[in-house]
Structure formats: C-alpha cells, structure tokens
Amino acid sequence: MSGPLQDRVVVVTGAGQGIGRAHALAIAAAGATVLIAERDASRGEAVAEEVEAAGGRAEARRVDVTSHDEIAAVASSWIEAYGRIDGLVNNAALFSTITMRPFWEIPVTEWDDVLAVNVRGPWAVTAALLPGLRASGSASVVNIGSDAVWLGRPGYLHYVVSKAGVAGMTHSMAHELGGEGIRVNTVSPGPVYTEIERGTVTAEQKAAMRSAQALPRDAGPEDITGPVVFLLSDAAGFVTGQTLHVDGGLIHR
Numbered sequence: 597m598s599g600p601l602q603d604r605v606v607v608v609t610g611a612g613q614g615i616g617r618a619h620a621l622a623i624a625a626a627g628a629t630v631l632i633a634e635r636d637a638s639r640g641e642a643v644a645e646e647v648e649a650a651g652g653r654a655e656a657r658r659v660d661v662t663s664h665d666e667i668a669a670v671a672s673s674w675i676e677a678y679g680r681i682d683g684l685v686n687n688a689a690l691f692s693t694i695t696m697r698p699f700w701e702i703p704v705t706e707w708d709d710v711l712a713v714n715v716r717g718p719w720a721v722t723a724a725l726l727p728g729l730r731a732s733g734s735a736s737v738v739n740i741g742s743d744a745v746w747l748g749r750p751g752y753l754h755y756v757v758s759k760a761g762v763a764g765m766t767h768s769m770a771h772e773l774g775g776e777g778i779r780v781n782t783v784s785p786g787p788v789y790t791e792i793e794r795g796t797v798t799a800e801q802k803a804a805m806r807s808a809q810a811l812p813r814d815a816g817p818e819d820i821t822g823p824v825v826f827l828l829s830d831a832a833g834f835v836t837g838q839t840l841h842v843d844g845g846l847i848h849r
C-alpha cells in the first residue's frame with residue numbers, strides 16, 4: 597500500500613468497530629503501519645487481520661485508555677519496536693453505548709466513566725506516546741471531537757462536556773507541542789452512521805440534523821477518514837490547534 601502516509605507508524609485508539617475501524621483501514625491504505633489500541637481485544641485483533649487481508653500492516657493490543665499502567669506498557673513496547681510514532685488518532689470514546697437521559701438523571705459513576713475515557717484517555721495516551729512522537733520529526737495527533745458540543749444536543753451532557761474538553765485540550769496541546777514540530781488537531785464529526793446500532797439519536801433528531809446540513813445526506817465512516825488522513829499527512833504541515841468540522845455543513849464556525 598502506498599499513499600500520503602507511506603512508511604508512517606500511526607496509533608489508532610478504539611479501532612475495534614465503527615469509525616475507528618474505518619480509520620485503521622484508511623490509514624493503512626494510505627501506506628502506514630497501524631497500531632490498534634482497543635479495549636475489546638478480539639475486535640481489535642479482527643480489525644488488524646482485516647487490514648492485513650487488504651494488504652496493509654497492522655498490530656493490535658488490548659488497551660483500556662483509562663488504565664495508566666496498560667497505556668504505559670503498550671506505549672513503551674511500541675516505541676521500542678518501531679522507534680518512533682508518526683501519528684496518533686485519539687478515537688476511543690464511550691459513545692454508542694450511552695443511554696440518552698436528562699442530565700439530572702445521569703448516574704455519577706457514568707459521568708465519571710465518560711470523562712475518564714473521553715478526556716483523560718486522549719491526554720494519557722498522548723502523554724505516554726510523546727517520546728515516540730518526538731522521535732518522528734513530523735508527528736501529528738488527531739483528537740476526535742463531536743459537533744454535539746456546538747449543537748448543544750440534549751440527552752448526554754457528560755458526553756457533550758467530554759468533547760468540549762477534547763476541543764480545549766487540542767488547542768492547548770498544540771501550543772505546548774508546536775515548538776517541537778508536533779501538530780495537534782480535532783476532527784469534529786456531525787452524526788455518522790456505522791454498523792453499530794445506538795441509542796444516542798432518535799429518528800426525529802436524525803431527520804432534523806440531515807435537513808439542517810448543507811449536504812442533506814447521512815454520513816458514513818468513510819466521510820470522516822479522509823480528513824483524518826489529511827491531518828496526519830505532511831499536506832497539513834502548517835495546520836495545528838484547529839477544529840475541523842466534518843459534518844456536511846451542519847454547523848458554521
């Protein structure tokens with residue numbers, strides 16, 4: 597496989613299903629070796645096999661992004677094995693399993709879990725991989741945010757707050773790492789429909805968001821992968837600290 601990520605080494609978290617799986621396939625198709633960090637070991641392995649069956653290179657490891665120990669162990673073994681990390685896609689999140697409910701009914705344990713995976717996770721994974729990112733010379737981190745922040749979507753306040761945190765983290769990380777030539781951006785999708793059924797959008801909300809988009813069609817994972825590959829590549833060499841809304845024109849900021 598060859599393309600804009602030729603011979604790069606790129607870590608994707610939460611690549612066992614949905615949009616993360618699509619990122620793994622697209623990043624490998626663009627020429628990179630994909631390192632999958634996924635809490636569900638068998639799903640991560642299955643996607644690595646899928647990448648290899650398509651002619652790409654991939655390796656999967658079981659990682660829970662809320663576990664500092666697991667992150668540290670995998671990060672140091674990958675940095676030792678590959679010598680550098682050229683790209684990181686912080687995609688893992690509690691999302692499709694969330695139950696929609698008014699914010700005053702969210703259990704406190706669920707609030708803490710969502711914040712731990714969706715905000716502490718990208719921070720901890722990026723920090724653990726920094727020695728590898730520094731060794732790259734042209735490293736790029738892409739954090740996956742969500743337009744739910746700008747839409748003020750009701751029903752999952754902990755998720756909205758977590759993705760607002762991701763947007764803020766991106767901008768600050770970009771400033772802290774820019775002097776070392778490491779870029780950090782957020783890709784913020786609107787609603788994206790994957791193979792996974794979920795309860796985070798009702799049929800009415802789905803129709804309303806589709807008709808509010810400038811491009812009034814449903815998005816699939818393949819609509820998100822191209823912008824992520826672009827931000828990982830040298831073509832985006834002067835792009836950092838940005839939130840790129842990939843939403844068919846749903847919001848305008």
Ligand SMILES: NC(=O)c1ccc[n+]([C@@H]2O[C@H](COP(=O)([O-])OP(=O)(O)OC[C@H]3O[C@@H](n4cnc5c(N)ncnc54)[C@H](O)[C@@H]3O)[C@@H](O)[C@H]2O)c1
Nearest residue numbers: 610612613614615635660661687688689691692742787788
């Ligand atoms: N699908 C959408 O409409 C949409 C819209 C905007 C943003 N997003 C974001 O895009 C990303 C992918 O979305 P999706 O629809 O594929 O979600 P998903 O819920 O289908 O998949 C999430 C993946 O993350 C993994 N994961 C969860 N917790 C983990 C942990 N602690 N450690 C490691 N892996 C963990 C899961 O096992 C799963 O493979 C997420 O960051 C999500 O918030 C999705």
